[in-house]
Amino acid sequence: MLAVQNLKKSYCASKATYEVLKDVSLSVNKGEFVGVMGPSGSGKTTLLNCISCYIPVDSGSIRLEEIELTTLTEDELATMRNKKLGFVFQDFMLMDGLTVRDNIMLPRIISRNTDKSMEDAADQLCDVFGIEVIKDKYPAEISGGEKQRTAVARALINEPLLILADEPTGNLDSRSSRAVIDTFLQARDSFGATIFMATHDSFAASFCDRVIILRDGKIYCEILQLKKTRNEFQDKLLNAIRIMGEANAE
Amino acid sequence: MKSLSQVHAALRHKNRRHYVLLAGCCFFSVLLITAYVCMMRSPTVLNVLPEGGDSRKQVMMIFVLTVIGCGVFTTYASGLFFRYKSRETGIFIALGASRRQLKNQLTRELLIISLGSCSLGALLGTPLTWLIWRVFRLVLVDTEEKALTFNAQAYLLALAFSVFVIAMLFFMLSHFIRRINVMDVVYESRKTESIREVPRSYGLLGIILLAGGVLLGYLTPSFCIKVLHWYPPEGLTSITYLPALLGLYMVLLHTVVNGWRRDKNRYKNIIPSSMMKFQGRQTVRNMMVIAMLVAGAYFASFYVPMMSTGATNDFNTRTVDYAFSYREDQDMLTETEIRQMASEEGVTIKSYAEQSSAVLGVDGWEYVENTSNLGTTYTAEHKELQRSEVFLPESSYNALTGDFVDVAPGTIMAVYDDDGSNRRLTTKDVTLVTNPITKQVLHVTPVENVLRNSMLFGYKVLDDTDYALITEGLTDEWLEAKVFFNVENDMETYAFAKRLFYVIVDKSSLEVAVYDGYDPVVKILTEEKGENYFLDREHQEAYGYELLNYSQREASNFRLFWKYMPQFRVLDEADYIKTHAVFLMLFIFIAIICFAAVIVIVYTRSLTIALTNAQVYDDLRHLGASNEYLWHTVRSQISKVFFVPILTGTIVICTFYMMILYFNDGSFTNSEFAGILNCLAVVAAISALLYGVYRLTLRKVCAMLRIHKAYSTKHT
Numbered sequence: 034m035l036a037v038q039n040l041k042k043s044y045c046a047s048k049a050t051y052e053v054l055k056d057v058s059l060s061v062n063k064g065e066f067v068g069v070m071g072p073s074g075s076g077k078t079t080l081l082n083c084i085s086c087y088i089p090v091d092s093g094s095i096r097l098e099e100i101e102l103t104t105l106t107e108d109e110l111a112t113m114r115n116k117k118l119g120f121v122f123q124d125f126m127l128m129d130g131l132t133v134r135d136n137i138m139l140p141r142i143i144s145r146n147t148d149k150s151m152e153d154a155a156d157q158l159c160d161v162f163g164i165e166v167i168k169d170k171y172p173a174e175i176s177g178g179e180k181q182r183t184a185v186a187r188a189l190i191n192e193p194l195l196i197l198a199d200e201p202t203g204n205l206d207s208r209s210s211r212a213v214i215d216t217f218l219q220a221r222d223s224f225g226a227t228i229f230m231a232t233h234d235s236f237a238a239s240f241c242d243r244v245i246i247l248r249d250g251k252i253y254c255e256i257l258q259l260k261k262t263r264n265e266f267q268d269k270l271l272n273a274i275r276i277m278g279e280a281n282a283e
Numbered sequence: 284m285k286s287l288s289q290v291h292a293a294l295r296h297k298n299r300r301h302y303v304l305l306a307g308c309c310f311f312s313v314l315l316i317t318a319y320v321c322m323m324r325s326p327t328v329l330n331v332l333p334e335g336g337d338s339r340k341q342v343m344m345i346f347v348l349t350v351i352g353c354g355v356f357t358t359y360a361s362g363l364f365f366r367y368k369s370r371e372t373g374i375f376i377a378l379g380a381s382r383r384q385l386k387n388q389l390t391r392e393l394l395i396i397s398l399g400s401c402s403l404g405a406l407l408g409t410p411l412t413w414l415i416w417r418v419f420r421l422v423l424v425d426t427e428e429k430a431l432t433f434n435a436q437a438y439l440l441a442l443a444f445s446v447f448v449i450a451m452l453f454f455m456l457s458h459f460i461r462r463i464n465v466m467d468v469v470y471e472s473r474k475t476e477s478i479r480e481v482p483r484s485y486g487l488l489g490i491i492l493l494a495g496g497v498l499l500g501y502l503t504p505s506f507c508i509k510v511l512h513w514y515p516p517e518g519l520t521s522i523t524y525l526p527a528l529l530g531l532y533m534v535l536l537h538t539v540v541n542g543w544r545r546d547k548n549r550y551k552n553i554i555p556s557s558m559m560k561f562q563g564r565q566t567v568r569n570m571m572v573i574a575m576l577v578a579g580a581y582f583a584s585f586y587v588p589m590m591s592t593g594a595t596n597d598f599n600t601r602t603v604d605y606a607f608s609y610r611e612d613q614d615m616l617t618e619t620e621i622r623q624m625a626s627e628e629g630v631t632i633k634s635y636a637e638q639s640s641a642v643l644g645v646d647g648w649e650y651v652e653n654t655s656n657l658g659t660t661y662t663a664e665h666k667e668l669q670r671s672e673v674f675l676p677e678s679s680y681n682a683l684t685g686d687f688v689d690v691a692p693g694t695i696m697a698v699y700d701d702d703g704s705n706r707r708l709t710t711k712d713v714t715l716v717t718n719p720i721t722k723q724v725l726h727v728t729p730v731e732n733v734l735r736n737s738m739l740f741g742y743k744v745l746d747d748t749d750y751a752l753i754t755e756g757l758t759d760e761w762l763e764a765k766v767f768f769n770v771e772n773d774m775e776t777y778a779f780a781k782r783l784f785y786v787i788v789d790k791s792s793l794e795v796a797v798y799d800g801y802d803p804v805v806k807i808l809t810e811e812k813g814e815n816y817f818l819d820r821e822h823q824e825a826y827g828y829e830l831l832n833y834s835q836r837e838a839s840n841f842r843l844f845w846k847y848m849p850q851f852r853v854l855d856e857a858d859y860i861k862t863h864a865v866f867l868m869l870f871i872f873i874a875i876i877c878f879a880a881v882i883v884i885v886y887t888r889s890l891t892i893a894l895t896n897a898q899v900y901d902d903l904r905h906l907g908a909s910n911e912y913l914w915h916t917v918r919s920q921i922s923k924v925f926f927v928p929i930l931t932g933t934i935v936i937c938t939f940y941m942m943i944l945y946f947n948d949g950s951f952t953n954s955e956f957a958g959i960l961n962c963l964a965v966v967a968a969i970s971a972l973l974y975g976v977y978r979l980t981l982r983k984v985c986a987m988l989r990i991h992k993a994y995s996t997k998h999t
Contacts, residue, residue: 115379
């Protein structure tokens, strides 16, 4: 469903050019929960920002279903972000002035698709993610885990093709992290959502179907879950990262 | 909530303080500027401020400073608003809102804010001016002449400033929306400004540039005029102050980034210093504006103490209680009539002297001007008959003053004032004296030593024989009687003084209703060239001078500028405020406007610092910082925002002011010393007021940051 081909991206700083993504190619299938791991500076967030079209790419192609994202106009991109993509950020990015329920409905309000089904969908998402009791509260009145579950519900309200999550558990304790991961799993299982998540956290990544490990802007390896237990999969991820660290040291 | 407008309404409600801050800043800026221009362009003020005079230039200079200050301030407030808006806008864009949608929404919001606040500011500017003026009239002096009238032109200037504010807001909006990198927008509120390394030499270099720039700026015009014989355009000489501005910037930058105390208390103040550093450019820009406004405000504030000290000194040093002069062709009061009037008013005249003086032509330098694109140049040409001076024979001088001056035949002595403060206004270099009727010429040699008598300042004294010779054949219109007398209990003779003044005015013909600069010899010379004399009653209105009217004898314009205005100590002292009210009230008003701008800016800046750094204070709390530590940190930050620019502005303007006084005549007179002391008293009083504002602001900021009130109260 998502196909990234030969993606290159570099930044200029103090007259020097740094290549952050070097010819990255990957694909994500419908209903798949894919994680991206790698050390700081490996290009995880840049890859996510390129797929989100938040930043322009130097070269390469990003196709979501049959749509080439890199050639879209400003207005087409806005529609794409609203209807086909869902976003979950590390620091939640909720509107402080809106209630939890209003925040969830915001993508529909922006697209002026505000019929009765919008409220029903928001209420259903609140139910599914266990945030019904706080739906009339403001972000300042709820916990970090609840904020992130609200953000996931918001990302799902337009039934997007792909949810992009950037370090969604980065600001959360282990209990809240688990609750957020559960919302992703529920989203995949209940709504058939496709999730692409950048993370540092091997625990969060161990719930993915597949994890892509980046090193210095290139794909170092891909590890499949292949019906292993979660602990085994996490060990495999940690082992891969350890080997990569040793290779770096050499 | 079902529509985007409802969402925006909810967000506006939640974040209303940001809207209030922006609207408040626009409102205050336009209000202050409107009030200023209403006053500056008021016919009440313009009638009193001489065209092209220093007072008008000073008013305009401080106006420019205020406009710059308010302009930078509103730009700063708009920057804060867009910084707040960036997060909200970033989320909308991330969720699929189009830029057009957001631009339309923001345009609507900004239109309402800017038009509403600017219109309100412009509308209330006039009532504010009227109100302050009304208070002045109630407190100081209230006459019909002082009623404030408004000029429609003022509103054009206020409108121009409002247009600037609105245009600036929309320019910033357009720039804000154009930024295509969504991530930058999303993380804008977390972005900090970085400041480049500032060499420690900036401190000393800044001081040198500041001092040198001020000297250069002040001395360049007189150098151009005196040495190069060139009147450069004012804009050109203003450029010479640029090194001073650069120096001020460097001093403030060094203060904010490096601090003056090397390594001392480095760890104690590490948090406030680092917070100030990371808002470096913005902080220094604000400080520049505050420092310049403080300087302008004090410059206006010094006008009143300097003027009143000078006047008090003048009244105290007058050697006679009553003095007046009149042209001898006027049917003026005789000594008997004056004594009769005094007797009717219960006033005892102790001594009385009346002497005749003569208006004679003298030689001098005439400046022939040539105007080109680079300003006006002049060549000085010595003329045997250039202007007139008033002459006394030595015996008359002695009779009037009680001195025993003996002027040698063939010489001439100039009379200066007692402390020499006005000596630049006269000259002692007269070598030829001409009788304007007979055209007879007397060659004289100027005496180096001058006579000192403030009552006869500017007069020239000749040997009796020379005087008799040169004045032979003069008609009465070229002769002026000078009357001096003293009375018992001078300060209780106001009624007599007033009556005498009125009678003198009533007995004067229209021929002598002329300005003090009127020179009959210059009039003849000008008319000989076939030109009109600008101070001639027939032509002065065409040159922009209001006709002096005897029925307006109480008006400031009449009492300040009538050539034959009597000098009665009791009258001048009692009516001083009334006569100079427009000047005094104008400069007090300007000071109020500038200080109001300073207070609004430092208060807003302090509050926004608290808001933007609230997270840092929370983090410090989490790291275990005590209330005491947090309070010291806040105090250090707020005190820097307040005191660095205010102190800098105060020191710069005090030094500049003293420099002006010194360079006027190369020394400080007693009157100037007294004036400086009074100015310092004003500085102390205003500093106390600003300190009060600082304390209130500190308390407010501590409350906003939830820093323990008991502690902060105990220690403030």
